[in-house]
Amino acid sequence: MSGDTITHEVPPAVTATAGKRDTLFTPSRAARELALRRSEFDLAVSLGRIRTLPDEGGSRRVTRAEIERLRSEEDFPEALRERVRTVGTGDGAKTMEVTAARFTRLARLGLLVPVAFYLNRYRTVVWLYLAGELGEFAADPKNAALLNRPLPEGLRDQLDTGVDLRSRNWRGRHLGFLLRQADDPWERAAAVASLLDPLQVSEIVGDPYERAHLNRFRLRPPAHGTPGSPAAHLAERITTAQDPDEIDWLRADLARAVEEARTHRPATRPAPRHIPRHPAPAQHTHPTKKPGRPKHLGQLDLAGRLDLAGQFDLAGQFDHAGQPEQTTRPGRSRRSGHPGRPHGLLSRLFGRGI
Structure with missing residues (x-):
């Protein structure tokens, strides 16, 4: 090095901080490192394909070791993308080599479980399925009759009554995703509460401080449409339990989860307000005044x-x-006559x- 070069020694604390910061990746950064779209990354996290850690802000982070583990796998990134690839009804029917009508019937019966959904411009719900799960269902010999033969009479009767278990199956799967990422009893209780109407939650959790604590960990499903719009109402109906037996099961599960959370750590409450008590002012005793002349009778001064x-x-x-009065005689009072x-x-x- 030349003599004109000035070197600065980096303090150990700065080096440690920088190293610690570089070992954790935000979801967006991790998705770029893994050559995934953000939607594919989120689904991989929900499915447990990518391990994450919670941070202080409530979001998730990915360690450098996890990134390196995934990048060292064979056929990266194609193998990882294939594990999170989703298809709709048309492509799903092609994957299973059935008609789109039969595919929809199987999904309505709950035999095919959707993993995600979105609303198209016509406010129609488009259900998405994991391509790998559809391939496994079609390859199972036990399901050959469902794919190639008329459906059993019991299943046809359910379809005739209008059964459609796609929304309910999605909610059950979504709850599993939330519970997988929950690291705290209150987070697990919040995961159950996220599928219930707020009125149902208030009936189970009567304490307002516990409800506020629960909402801190409550994760909302991705927004669909402008709040208050028909699309938003439709999405809310899909993400909220509707069937009476499903509601009863979630209410019981929420009550049990909240009880466990209370035992683990009570909900945060505001500190009681301290009102200082000031001593009462001293009562000063005044000497008793002697009764004097009434003020309305006047005062006699030294001038007379x-x-x-x-x-x-x-x-x-x-x-x-x-005002001075006019007297009849000078120096006399009008009545007494005495000067x-x-x-x-x-x-x-x-x-x-x-």
Whole structure:
């Protein structure tokens, strides 16, 4: 190295942090590393094909070791893509070498379980199936009669009554996906609650703090359409339990899961508010005042004036409205006739010691 080169030594803490950050991949980054579309990656995680770890933010991460394990497999990435490849009714019927009508009947009877769905522009539900599972179903000799012969009478009767188990089977499978990724009892309870109507959940979990804690872990299915639109209502109907026996089973499972979660860790509650208690103000005792002259009777000052409703001075002037009165004779009171003295009422007042 030349003498003009300046080197900086990286602190060990920085190196450790960078190494730790590089060992975990976000879902988007992991999908690119595995040459998968994001939908294929999410399905692979749900099926358990890709192992993930929870992070502090509530999402999932993929370790570098898991990425290397998958990339070292034979026929990567084609083999991984084939394991998560999905097909609709048309391609599924071709895979099983049956007509589309028979394929739909088998799916309505619950013999073929969908793994995903979406709504097309006509708001029609398009069910998706794993291509590998359809191939295994067709290759099983036990199912040959269902593919090549008329359906048994019992199955035809169910179809005549309008049975369609595709939505229910999807919900059961989706619940299995959620439970596979649940690492906490509250997460397992939230997985069950995600398939129930909020009213059903509130009846089982009456404590509002427990419901709020449950909603923290509750995962919503992918959105379909604008909230409040007909497409969104249709998707909500598919993702929410509808059959009475299914609802009863989920309610019982939710009650049991919440009880286990309470035992493991109570729900978070707000800290009680502390209201400081201030000591009561001291009662100051005042000395008892001696009864004095009533204020409405006026006060006599040193100048000899009595302020009653007006003024009275030693000159004999008295006026209730504050104006001097006209006397018949100068220096005399109008009633008493004695100069310099108040009239009879004031005499009585003075006589009583006021």
